[in-house]
Amino acid sequence: MSIVEIEYQVTGMTCGHCEMSVREEVEQVPGVTAIDVSATTGRLVVTADQPLDDAAVVAAVDEAGYQAVRVP
């Protein structure tokens, strides 16, 4: 089983409630096993146990009301 870890930069989060909104949406993406998100830095790190659908993560963050850009 391979572990995937992908980093995103998220704009628009201001507080812990925002982090929670992002977390709740991103954890629904198939394969996601861990989420690290910070409103302070805007950093979102998604860990998965299968190849991660990048567009699904971006869409999940959008659903929460924020914009995510994958960090190369």
Place this chain on the structure above:
Amino acid sequence: MSIVEIEYQVTGMTCGHCEMSVREEVEQVPGVTAIDVSATTGRLVVTADQPLDDAAVVAAVDEAGYQAVRVP
């Protein structure tokens, strides 16, 4: 029936989620019939149909995670 309207200044709110947290707590204070709250201005206006327990409003805001000071 007399209508009471009391204004508070709330510090710490940053976004709509914060407003919602304050709203959810303050609406549980007996007599409260309307709540106007803005994270942008920090202004909280509570309307009630009976004398309002000031300490209960401040405690409700505190419960939500913020500080309220009654505006004289």
